[in-house]
Amino acid sequence: MKNLAIVLVSGGMDSCVTTAIAKQTFEVAFLHLNYGQRTESREFRAFHNIADYYDVGKRLIVNIDYLKQIGGSSLTDSSIKIPRRSLSNQTPAEIPSSYVPFRNTHIIAIAVSWAEVIGAEKIFIGAVEEDSSGYPDCRKSYYEAYNKLIEVGTKPETHIEIVTPVIDMKKSEIVRKGIELEAPLHLTWSCYGNSDLACGECDSCLLRLRGFREAGVEDPIGYVRPDG
Amino acid sequence: MKNLAIVLVSGGMDSCVTTAIAKQTFEVAFLHLNYGQRTESREFRAFHNIADYYDVGKRLIVNIDYLKQIGGSSLTDSSIKIPRRSLSNQTPAEIPSSYVPFRNTHIIAIAVSWAEVIGAEKIFIGAVEEDSSGYPDCRKSYYEAYNKLIEVGTKPETHIEIVTPVIDMKKSEIVRKGIELEAPLHLTWSCYGNSDLACGECDSCLLRLRGFREAGVEDPIGYVRPDG
Numbered sequence: 001m002k003n004l005a006i007v008l009v010s011g012g013m014d015s016c017v018t019t020a021i022a023k024q025t026f027e028v029a030f031l032h033l034n035y036g037q038r039t040e041s042r043e044f045r046a047f048h049n050i051a052d053y054y055d056v057g058k059r060l061i062v063n064i065d066y067l068k069q070i071g072g073s074s075l076t077d078s079s080i081k082i083p084r085r086s087l088s089n090q091t092p093a094e095i096p097s098s099y100v101p102f103r104n105t106h107i108i109a110i111a112v113s114w115a116e117v118i119g120a121e122k123i124f125i126g127a128v129e130e131d132s133s134g135y136p137d138c139r140k141s142y143y144e145a146y147n148k149l150i151e152v153g154t155k156p157e158t159h160i161e162i163v164t165p166v167i168d169m170k171k172s173e174i175v176r177k178g179i180e181l182e183a184p185l186h187l188t189w190s191c192y193g194n195s196d197l198a199c200g201e202c203d204s205c206l207l208r209l210r211g212f213r214e215a216g217v218e219d220p221i222g223y224v225r226p227d228g
Numbered sequence: 229m230k231n232l233a234i235v236l237v238s239g240g241m242d243s244c245v246t247t248a249i250a251k252q253t254f255e256v257a258f259l260h261l262n263y264g265q266r267t268e269s270r271e272f273r274a275f276h277n278i279a280d281y282y283d284v285g286k287r288l289i290v291n292i293d294y295l296k297q298i299g300g301s302s303l304t305d306s307s308i309k310i311p312r313r314s315l316s317n318q319t320p321a322e323i324p325s326s327y328v329p330f331r332n333t334h335i336i337a338i339a340v341s342w343a344e345v346i347g348a349e350k351i352f353i354g355a356v357e358e359d360s361s362g363y364p365d366c367r368k369s370y371y372e373a374y375n376k377l378i379e380v381g382t383k384p385e386t387h388i389e390i391v392t393p394v395i396d397m398k399k400s401e402i403v404r405k406g407i408e409l410e411a412p413l414h415l416t417w418s419c420y421g422n423s424d425l426a427c428g429e430c431d432s433c434l435l436r437l438r439g440f441r442e443a444g445v446e447d448p449i450g451y452v453r454p455d456g
Contacts, residue, residue, distance in 0.1 A: 062294045062297060067341065070288075101345060102344065103341070110294070112329070112330045148377075149374055153330055153373070154330060
């Protein structure tokens, strides 16, 4: 029998491909977070579609919409504008307003607590550093520091570790890896703005579209503005 | 004007004395967590009483009762017995069942997110290592690791740091420090079992009672069994 791993599945492309990678070695349990993000219900649907595709029984959905109480991000605070940039200006010098301060720390803490209870030994997360949105909590150094925290902050007999298999990949490599492993990219959702047709304009859509273009593959989901 | 610090105030003695210490240098904002613990409403009342005593305007109460979904602790899972020990066996060799796996990581993550938004530079927490209940997330090494995580996981322009002023103190020293700084110990609540008169039997009551006894001071709150 395979050992158990938790995969953080937002419903986006990176977590979907991360799942496909985790599945090669582990039995997987899926964790999804609702935190009052604008496209919450659309991401939730993508999560269950991907879980169904992989026939995942253990699913935990946790509501952390207290992040709204804290504020500070355009993803959870409707008074802050979602950033839209042209494709010619893809790599942001500053942290975008869609950044939820320290968000991944909350999410991974939930995963670690759950891992202690269900006996999972790995936590897979589809964080991307190279080609990322510039969030501080998507860097390799952040996950290295988190693994040290887990080591000292959990029971001595547990050995839980965060694994970030796509962190060094470009979006185009993630697309190619997903196709190679038959990940259900058609079921994923990345857009921060819309819930029916992806906007094609937000950071997340632009990064995704560029990834597919560079991979020479057509994105299977629908867009309002497919060319950005 | 004083700089701003967040204090994690459970309503217990340690966080109350930690507040008194923080107040010497900082303007304070109070963070309290409800997580479905058995004595939630009693702790909540103690929190507000202490906040009123110190005239604290900025109060954030966050509900993380999703910890109940995860389970694994007698504090949030009523099917697990609360440990009761005799006074002669105070220092546990094993982690007790009241341990909520990785709980402090969740709580501090909330404090860090809030600190980024309100511009606080310190997070005070009344963790105690020497005389503690044996939780892995109450050790100095844990907070050192967490400070590294904060350094890499937050915006470069922020410098948020966890401060643990009572971590090396024995309970009796905490009692004495509280009295020295006129901390409102009579408003605090430590019992894990009861909400009217403290049980005097749970881990938390026993540690507290021993602290007062060793300090040669009478505990100002009421007990069912004042001698343990």
